[in-house]
Amino acid sequence: xxxxxxxxxxxxxxxxxxxxxxxxxxxxxxxxxxxxxxxxxxxxxxxxxxxxxxxxxxxxxxxxxxxxxxxxxxxxxxxxxxxxxxxxxxxxxxxxxxxxxxxxxxxxxxxxxxxxxxxxxxxxxxxxxxxxxxxxxxxxxxxxxxxxxxxxxxxxxxxxxxxxxxxxxxxxxxxxxxxxxxxxxxxxxxxxxxxxxxxxxxxxxxxxxxxxxxxxxxxxxxxxxxxxxxxxxxxxxxxxxxxxxxxxxxxxxxxxxxxxxxxxxxxxxxxxxxxxxxxxxxxxxxxxxxxxxxxxxxxxxxxxxxxxxxxxxxxxxxxxxxxx
Numbered sequence: 431x432x433x434x435x436x437x438x439x440x441x442x443x444x445x446x447x448x449x450x451x452x453x454x455x456x457x458x459x460x461x462x463x464x465x466x467x468x469x470x471x472x473x474x475x476x477x478x479x480x481x482x483x484x485x486x487x488x489x490x491x492x493x494x495x496x497x498x499x500x501x502x503x504x505x506x507x508x509x510x511x512x513x514x515x516x517x518x519x520x521x522x523x524x525x526x527x528x529x530x531x532x533x534x535x536x537x538x539x540x541x542x543x544x545x546x547x548x549x550x551x552x553x554x555x556x557x558x559x560x561x562x563x564x565x566x567x568x569x570x571x572x573x574x575x576x577x578x579x580x581x582x583x584x585x586x587x588x589x590x591x592x593x594x595x596x597x598x599x600x601x602x603x604x605x606x607x608x609x610x611x612x613x614x615x616x617x618x619x620x621x622x623x624x625x626x627x628x629x630x631x632x633x634x635x636x637x638x639x640x641x642x643x644x645x646x647x648x649x650x651x652x653x654x655x656x657x658x659x660x661x662x663x664x665x666x667x668x669x670x671x672x673x674x675x676x677x678x679x680x681x682x683x684x685x686x687x688x689x690x691x692x693x694x695x696x697x698x699x700x701x702x703x704x705x706x707x708x709x710x711x712x713x714x715x716x717x718x719x720x721x722x723x724x725x726x727x728x729x730x731x732x733x734x735x736x737x738x739x740x741x742x743x744x745x746x747x748x749x750x751x752x753x754x
Contacts, residue, residue, distance in 0.1 A: 439471060439474055439475050439478070439609055440471070440601050440605040440606060440609055441471045441472050441474070441475035441597070441598055441601060441606065442475045442478060442479070444475075444597050444598050444600055444601050445472070445475045445476065445479060445555075445597045445598075446479070447597075448585060448586075448595060448596075448597030449479075449597070451585075452585060452586045452595055452597075453552070453553060453586070453593070453595060455552075456480075456552045456553055457480075457483060457552055458480070458483045458484075458485070458549070458550055458551050458552055459476055459480050459483065459484050459485075459551060459552065459553060459554075459555060460484070460485045460486075460487050460516075460542070460545070460546040460549065460551035460553070460554045460555070461473045461476050461484060461485070461486050461487065461554070461555045461557075462487055462489070462538075462542050462554055462555065462556050462557065463486035463487060463488050463504055463508075463515075464488065464489075464500060464504075464557075464618075464620070465488070465500045465501075465503040465504045465507065465617060465618045466557070466617055466618060466619065466620060467603070467606050467607045467610055467617045467619075468557035468558070468559050468562075468598065468603065468606055469556075469557035470507065470610060470615060470616075470617040471557070471598075471606040471609060471610055471615075472555060472556075472557040472597070472598060473486055473513065474511070474615065476555060477511065477513055484513060484514070485513075485514045485515070485516060485545075485546075485549045485551060486504065486508050486513050486514065486515045486516070487515075487516050487518075487541075487542050487545045487546065487554065488500070488501060488504040488515060488516070488517045488518075489517075489518055489520060489537075489538045489541045489542060490517065490518070490519045490520070491520060491534050491537065491538065499618065500618055500620075501517060503616065503617075503618050504517070505517070506616075507615075507616060514549075516545045516548070516549060518541045518544070518545055520537040520538070520540075520541050521537070539589050539590055539594075540590050542554050542592070542594075543589065543590035543591060543592035544590070546592050547591070547592065551592075552593065553592065553593035553594065553595055554592060554593070554594050554595070555594075555595050555596075555597060556594055556595065556596045557596075557598060558583055558596050558598065558599065559598040559599065559601050559602065559603050559606060560598070560599060560600055560601055560602045560603070560649035560650050560652075560653050561602060561603040561634070561638065561649055562583070562599075562603075563582050563583055563599045563649070563652065563653045563656055564638065564641075564648070564649045564652040564653065565630055565633050565634055565638065566582040566583055566656075567580060567582045567652050567655065567656050568633050568637055568652075569629065569630060569633060570582060574712075577659050577660075577662055577663040577666065578663055578709075580655070580656065580659035581656055581657075581659040581660035581663050582653075582656040582659070582660075583596055583599065583656070584596070584660065585597070585599055585657075599653050599656075600650050600653050602649050602650070666696050666700075667700060669693070669696060670696050670697045670699070670700030670701075671700070673689055673693055673696070673697040674697050674700065674701060676688075676689075677689075677697065678747070679701065679705065680701070680705075680744070680747045680748050680749050680750075681697065681698070681701060681747060681748050682746050682747050683722060683725050683732075683743065683746060683747065683748060684746065686698075686722055686748075687722060687723070687725075691719055691723075694719055694722065695715055695719060698710070698715065698718065698719075698748075699715070701748075702736060702737075702741070702750065705750065706737070706739070706750040706752070708736055708737030708738070708739070708750070709737065710736045710737070710741075711736075714734060714735065714736050717734055718732070718734050718736070718741055721734065722748075725743065730743070731743060732748065736750070738752060738753040739751050739752040739753045
């Protein structure tokens with residue numbers, strides 16, 4: 431692969447900008463490589479930026495017959511381009527009450543983190559692009575999500591003790607595919623991506639073309655909206671931390687009552703998310719705020735279901751009791 435060929439890769443500039451913002455000191459990089467178009471373009475861009483310091487990580491989920499073809503493509507492509515490859519097979523069987531997609535995602539992240547640690551990588555790059563971010567935002571809006579949902583996918587995060595990054599959230603999928611096809615790079619298409627039983631695929635097949643017809647080039651704009659939402663949420667988290675330093679953790683009810691209702695709601699969301707890993711539904715939070723406002727006597731009881739457990743009054747404070 432010559433420099434002139436690589437320079438046309440639309441991932442390169444996006445990867446450089448992401449590194450400047452999020453990971454200026456990365457030395458050895460792993461790329462989650464499925465064999466699809468997005469991860470292929472990202473892998474080539476990373477290989478160009480860090481020659482001899484990139485490892486491709488391929489996870490075989492064992493969920494569809496095409497998985498063997500994906501692994502075969504990954505091995506052939508990496509051998510052709512001189513890129514080190516690690517492959518791990520996982521059994522992403524979902525538990526009762528868990529969706530197959532969630533089970534596969536959790537197994538994939540665990541496997542990626544494990545392989546990245548084994549090869550000494552500083553982080554794992556993921557190939558989600560502007561179309562994926564737009565779909566995530568539309569899905570969040572359809573569910574009435576707040577700022578955390580509208581922030582969509584973060585461009586960097588930690589999971590299972592490993593740093594992950596998404597440098598392509600501003601790059602449309604069509605740009606990636608056009609470059610790969612023009613350069614003759616092989617990639618595979620996951621047949622499950624066209625299965626309209628899945629909500630995200632229906633958004634991709636029906637809503638995205640309609641948006642494109644009305645607002646050409648809308649994908650980077652929705653990605654920008656997601657970044658604005660993420661910035662606003664970070665500010666709310668900072669305010670919540672300040673307010674919780676006033677109320678104490680767990681929050682004292684009388685000190686919560688000294689805050690405005692909106693600041694109470696923000697502080698409570700932050701407390702529940704950071705201390706218990708749960709999110710209150712809008713109706714649950716409204717009821718909790720009403721109960722806090724009415725709590726003016728020593729015997730007033732608060733007991734409201736949130737997530738799998740309950741928020742309740744424990745003496746002068748609120749507490750969260752997980753389900754048994």
